[in-house]
Ligand SMILES: Nc1ncnc2c1ncn2[C@@H]1O[C@H](COP(=O)(O)OP(=O)(O)OP(=O)(O)O)[C@@H](O)[C@H]1O
């Protein structure tokens with residue numbers, strides 16, 4: 001399988017309030033179709049690493065390759081394009097745009113990409129919602145949905161541009177065990193059936209152990225692959 | 226529709242109250258701006274019309290001269306200890322030629338000679354001193370629109386009656402005269418003439434009405450015991466009275482006589498007009514600016530409310546410019562709605578005011594739809610809303626999504 005994401009010797013420090021190295025010499029690879037969980041104690045640097053992987057955080061040393069391309073040092077507008085096209089996000093607090101319908105929320109990244117016509121995008125978005133069992137919620141305003149439903153809409157939105165990688169920072173952190181189970185099943189399904197690559201930060205032991213691979217972090221280092 | 230515009234539109238309509246407040250602010254600012262500026266143009270126009278009923282755009286005349294030494298001496302500049310005005314005749318020498326020069330100038334629309342004579346009006350025992358202006362009736366009327374000030378009689382009769390006179394209403398009142406009566410005139414040279422009153426004029430300036438009268442130019446020359454080349458002033462009209470200064474300077478050079486612009490001879494009125502302009506411009510611009518602050522506030526509020534949206538949009542690949550566009554579109558849309566409403570409202574107010582009768586020689590309220598002021602207001606309004614939106618939008622564009630999302 002081809003390498004979708006690769007880091008080489010990533011270091012990162014915070015200087016405020018005190019100098020503090022949060023990531024030390026992070027090097028690893030993620031292959032296409034892998035379902036990877038990232039675990040570790042609170043404060044070990046998981047979120048920090050994930051934001052670097054997502055290209056949103058550019059203040060680090062070392063190198064980051066996404067889909068075979070070196071993205072370290074690219075101008076921020078190019079990074080925005082890469083995020084739009086190749087990365088899908090799912091956050092702990094679902095983060096939908098509350099004033100838009102579910103369908104519109106799912107469509108937004110695709111409309112931004114502008115690769116397909118609006119009609120095609122709408123059909124596609126509807127399809128993604130269907131995969132997540134939300135077709136009857138499509139025209140509801142996003143803020144009218146339950147937390148679990150919103151998280152599934154966020155997953156549909158992450159899928160809309162058929163990204164290389166889906167990244168999630170505690171995507172189930174805010175959900176009860178039933179909804180966590182649903183989200184996990186969806187992720188697993190995506191990797192098994194569609195060959196989707198997923199990197200998910202989690203505190204949920206069960207979630208991590210059922211995934212394909214675990215990376216454990218401690219004090220800014222990777223402990224085990 | 227572009228996705229940025231779509232998001233902007235959603236923000237506009239999802240908080241209707243905020244949008245309405247912004248629109249209303251611009252609407253009021255805009256209508257006050259257009260209204261006040263149209264009013265200013267109207268005032269200026271009335272004020273100028275009044276001035277031009279008595280003053281030519283440019284008056285060419287021979288100025289009095291102070292006596293000067295014949296030879297300039299650097300050591301003793303003044304051989305004359307007590308310089309005085311030279312008692313020379315203040316008349317234009319060779320007026321035909323000067324008139325021709327003036328008429329040939331491309332800027333000059335009308336040039337007409339005039340003879341000012343100081344006279345006494347006599348009727349029985351009453352006597353008033355005044356000024357009789359010797360004119361070429363048709364040309365003078367073209368320039369000063371004397372006909373419109375006539376309250377009695379017919380101006381055209383002056384052309385055919387060499388011994389006719391049109392007197393001011395003040396003179397008529399004091400001497401109890403009406404059209405058709407006779408009036409006796411005594412000039413400074415002691416010449417006495419009895420003239421027939423063929424009309425009475427009334428300007429809005431009583432000081433003029435009680436001394437001034439119009440007679441034919443040859444008559445004025447006669448009562449001054451002068452020949453037909455005696456001319457005291459040449460009045461010049463140009464196309465644009467606002468741009469008269471450089472032309473006046475040019476004519477001074479061209480003729481060798483003093484060419485004085487109306488602005489110089491009416492400095493008080495010009496200064497008052499300038500002050501009015503400054504105040505109205507300042508106040509109306511400030512009002513528009515306040516409307517801009519309204520939009521700025523609303524946008525700032527929206528940006529703070531939507532900070533999560535902004536972070537998520539940036540995480541999904543929206544660039545800084547996209548974010549700027551979203552919020553600027555929102556601001557400009559609010560501004561645009563306000564501008565349209567403001568234009569409509571200003572038009573309504575002007576339409577209503579135009580119908581208000583003031584009276585006097587002003588007549589109806591002096592306001593009109595001034596397209597330049599409309600355009601100026603629209604442009605300034607939109608520019609202000611653009612910047613009122615741009616500043617918060619720029620702030621939104623610089624939001625670091627990591628900082629927001631990790632909370
Ligand atoms: N902006 C910042 N400035 C200074 N220190 C920071 C900043 N962001 C994070 N840190 C520090 O970096 C360390 C790693 O934080 P990070 O959020 O990556 O941890 P985490 O592994 O995601 O923890 P959790 O499981 O609680 O989410 C923490 O000690 C944190 O205090």
Ligand SMILES: [Mg+2]
Nearest residue numbers: 046047048169
């Ligand atoms: Mg974290």
